[in-house]
Amino acid sequence: METLRELKKRRTREALLRAALELFTTQGYEQTTVDEIAEAVDVSQRTFFRYFAGKEDVAxxxxxxxxxxxxxxxxxxxxxxxxxxxxxxxxxxxxxxxxxxxxxxxxxxxxxxxxxxxxxxxxxxxxxxxxxxxxxxxxxxxxxxxxxxxxxxxxxxxxxxxxxxxxxxxxxxxxxxxxxxxxxxxxxxxxxxxxxxxxxxxxxxxxx
Missing domain, CATH: 1.10.357.10 (Tetracycline Repressor, domain 2)
Incomplete structure (x- = not known):
């Protein structure tokens, strides 16, 4: 059974993933920054790096x-x-x-x-x-x-x-x-x- 903490972490990761791919496909991979991905989900850059090593990892x-x-x-x-x-x-x-x-x-x-x-x-x-x-x-x-x-x-x-x-x-x-x-x-x-x-x-x- 997934705990509330685990559910929140999974949803944050999924939100970051979807935001990243949406930005990559609309404005370009090179043009997208980690800060923009984090901002799209309303989390910090530090939070992004808890889930992904960088842009290539999330891509x-x-x-x-x-x-x-x-x-x-x-x-x-x-x-x-x-x-x-x-x-x-x-x-x-x-x-x-x-x-x-x-x-x-x-x-x-x-x-x-x-x-x-x-x-x-x-x-x-x-x-x-x-x-x-x-x-x-x-x-x-x-x-x-x-x-x-x-x-x-x-x-x-x-x-x-x-x-x-x-x-x-x-x-x-x-x-x-x-x-x-x-x-x-x-x-x-x-x-x-x-x-x-x-x-x-x-x-x-x-x-x-």
Missing amino acids: FAVQQTTEAAFVAAVRARPPQEAPMQALRQAFLEGWDAIRETVESAVPVELYLRMYRTIDSTPALLAAHLRRSAAAEETIARALAEREGVDVDADPRPRLAVAVFGGVIRVSERQWSTSEDLGLESIRTLTASYLDQLGSALTGSWRAG
């Missing part, structure tokens, strides 16, 4: 939570599943939990706007790529642990995650430029691209 807070949920889903997959199947099913079957994580933190429309802001802001895009590499390493280590192999001696966990991560990036890029920007559409698109992975890697692309 990627939702993604960090969804990545943690995905790693947990990978670890929870049945042991008989092949590694790539485990990654696929962790994403597809865990999608409702991932979506709920997003929706409980910020409005979906704001999340989608922030995604585009990251893509169009050099500093954020660089941070996104750096964080994605770190996340892939975490997933590779989780996969290696699941399969009982040494991630530093066996290249397969990192290779599998690199391929899977590539599919996710291609899906995100296609999704962000499409007309249908609903969260369910990226799940459908990713499932379609994952289904085409085998033929893309090993099949012939030429007709006839």
Whole structure:
């Protein structure tokens, strides 16, 4: 049961997160200061830093939570599943939990706007790529642990995650430029691209 103190802290964090993303997406990431974010919620700068290390931390807070949920889903997959199947099913079957994580933190429309802001802001895009590499390493280590192999001696966990991560990036890029920007559409698109992975890697692309 959440105590009153815990509830207040959670609501303050959520308010800071939403205010930050709203400011980032309307006036620009570089143009937004921590003071402005704090002022939007009527708290002090000191209070902001109790919840977030800085602007980059708050910009990627939702993604960090969804990545943690995905790693947990990978670890929870049945042991008989092949590694790539485990990654696929962790994403597809865990999608409702991932979506709920997003929706409980910020409005979906704001999340989608922030995604585009990251893509169009050099500093954020660089941070996104750096964080994605770190996340892939975490997933590779989780996969290696699941399969009982040494991630530093066996290249397969990192290779599998690199391929899977590539599919996710291609899906995100296609999704962000499409007309249908609903969260369910990226799940459908990713499932379609994952289904085409085998033929893309090993099949012939030429007709006839």
